[in-house]
Amino acid sequence: MSKSVMAALLASALFGVVSISSVHAETALTIAVKADRYSVKADKFTFTTRRPAAQIAETAVKPDANFNPGPLLFKEWAYKDGLYTVTLQEGVNWSDGTPFNADTAIASFKLYDQNKSDFLQLDQESFKKLGEYQISFRSEVESSLVIENMTHRGASMFLPSKTHTENPIGTGPYLLDKYEPKKLITVVRNPDYWGEAPTIDKLTFRFIGDDNARLLALQNGEVDVIGEVTPQMMLSMPQDGSVVLHESRPIRYVALAFNMLGKAPFDIGRDLKVRQALAYAIDRNTLAQVLYGGRGLPAKTILPGWMFALGDNHAVGFSYDLTRSKALLQEAGWIMGDDGIREKDGRKLKLRLVAAYPNVSTVKPMPEMLEQMFASIGVDIELIEVEDSGVYNDTYFGPGAADLYLEFASNNNTDPTYLLYNVFTTMSPWGYKVTAPGGNVDKLAKASRVASNRDEVIDLVREAYRSIVDDHVSSIPILLVPNFTLSRPGIKVPMSEYADWIDYGHTTISPSK
16 A cells, blocks of 8 residues: 555544544533522522522423423423422433432422522422322412422422532532532533433533623633623623623613611601602613613613513603702702702701612612712712622611612512512511512512412502502612623523523534634
């Protein structure tokens, strides 16, 4: 055989090896997120589910495009006379090979409900095995919306084990590979996953708290995607195509909540006219242009109109009207002083504004812009900026040690009453009675939780939010904001309105990357 033929055969063989290798090359994606929020505490187990959702465990149901619960580990379900009857998916195994069936599903729900019983509020004594793949249970509070609440990633199902805090066992498309607290978590594809296999073999989430450092890591090629994007990052994002922005429909709200139970010196906001005056003093169009890359929308109410088919006009909301704002303060007895700050009975109109939940970097520079807007009507703002949600809650929110609280949040599951009940009522298990209006809003929220059908639920929720904004003005809607991610070119992230449901495992990476 000639040397040229041998060389040709060798080249062909080598080319074949390279081709086969490239076809089977491992696909990997690195995502930068802000903080390690995981907890392995017995009463609050959130390991791998509390953003970032590492997809080791799955929820019983998942949100569909219309924000209704769709099948996942639950194949079918029914609710009648307070009883939930569920048919489970067959052919599913936990990652250790244990069958997913009625026995293990009940054990998983009991484990979860021990940890966060204020969330699903399942009646522990009501669980019954009706067949190998069928169970029934009841709600402790007769809620008709337990299934909707199960779309929250926090309700992910784990198999109870002695080592679940170190090696959690779920039914999801990924397995835990490595976890370094406060640094990173890496998961690898579960070869025995029962559902649609992910396209990405390995996901690494790096915890990078500093906003600038996250953006720099993307630009330097250290990460492929940024999963938590702040306004400051969008303002400094390069416009040369080297960074790609991905967004969902607007879902998250930015709002100011008043201290409705305030004791001196935090009692000024109890006056309705003062609350209305501040609402009219906010130039939402300017804030929308400046923040979130101009992609935020001026808000009339807390939830976007498309969500749950609430409609865009379920609240009147507030326009930007300085004349009306100043007149309301005048009517309330607050007279402009020589120093530009209003006074009443020898007291200055000074309000403490705490920004923000979950942290101030998610909303900057909004606090400073609001401070300037309120100064234009004679209101002096003591601005306190907090980066840690624990400090926000423990120091200022819980004890009611402020007049105003700036919050950035969303209704992050398919239960239309989820945010309403937990954040805007005096029954809130999360301590929000400080900013809740009470009265008719509590009554509407209670009724919505036990309404017989979804249409009735949504009607009650719609009226409750209208009353919060238009009647009580206990919270002032400012902006509605999409979920965002940033990536390098050649990457397409499958966005979701729920940040925890962004499916990084099905990210598309172009061959040129």
